[in-house]
Amino acid sequence: DERIKEASGRSRSSTKDITHVPDMSHHTWLVTGTNRGIGFGIVQQLIASPSNEVLATCRNPSQATALAQLAETAGGRLHIIQLDVSDDTSVRRSVEQVSYIVGESGIDYLINNAGMIEEVWTVPSTMNLAALNREFQVNVIGPARVYQAYLPLVAKSQKKTIVNISSDLGSIGRNRGIMATSYSITKSALNMLTYKERVERPDLIVIALDPGHVKTDMGGPTAPFEVPESVSGMLGVIGRLKAEDTGKFFSFRGEEHPW
Ligand code: NDP
Secondary structure (H helix, E strand, O other): OHHHHHHHHHHHHHHHOOOOOOOOOOEEEEEOOOOOHHHHHHHHHHHOOOOEEEEEEEOOHHHOHHHHHHHHOOOOOEEEEEOOOOOHHHHHHHHHHHHHHHHHHOOOEEEEOOOOOOOOOOOOOOOOHHHHHHHHHHHHHHHHHHHHHHHHHHHOOOOOEEEEEOOHHHOOOOOOOOOOHHHHHHHHHHHHHHHHHHHHOOOOEEEEEEOOOEOOOOOOOOOOEOHHHHHHHHHHHHHOOOHHHOOOEEEOOOOEOOO
16 A cells, blocks of 8 residues: 555654654553543553553543542553533643643544444434434544644654444444444544544554453453453554554454455
8 A cells, every 4th residue: 555655654754853762662642431431441550551641631620539539540651631522612721731741752543432322233224313413423523623622632642543443233244233333333434534644644653443242340240251351452453553554444453354
């Protein structure tokens, strides 16, 4: 793919142009929806590595007690930032704060994790259209808004990577049947957003990533995977990403999903 060759060439030459060799081991991550569930698990594992600096965003930092406890042990590497993905003002304010913290090094990894589901057992003929609208606001327009706001910070980083947390329910190719109709529609749309971002920005790595069915408030208590297993799988996939992986849809085990 010419675009990918061009992208890897461009990032190589821009690295060569830098006179002071940057600290390649220091990575900055921004994650949405980190007060609970998979987002919190991602922050926990990232912060365990001293080379990571984490911008953990959530809607209500004053109620994010587990995050606050984690920040106390993180030696200044964990910043808790207010960010509601459905609110323009909140996202704009967060960019100002984050720009001040990260400065010229930008954001290496932007993880669009925040998401919601209102109705699981739904079919097209009876799904609640207001619920579809609300799910769309958070699961699709949210990541689109965050992409628009954070693109300059990602583009000036070293890793230039965007991960959209999707679901195999959004994959038509995996043929998961009728359940969670409205939520599945939003994740298919997120997959298309991922593709469009990849086409627009061949200088970045943009992927969709399926965490598996995980025990969280969303996944429910009988889900087969625990948060740490899903998260370590996903961080492994992200850590192994190469330029040619952009525009792909992966499972947390690193298998490529059909769209
Ligand atoms: P949870 O319901 O446990 O957590 C959802 C998180 O998203 C919470 O932190 C919540 O914050 C946040 N959130 C919701 N709306 C907004 C918003 N408007 N702005 C900012 N944050 C918001 O879900 P999971 O941890 O299970 O899911 C995380 C991601 O993984 C989602 O994108 C989900 O679709 C996806 N996924 C999950 C699966 C599973 O089995 N668990 C399977 C496949 C995909 P608050 O506490 O403020 O509501």
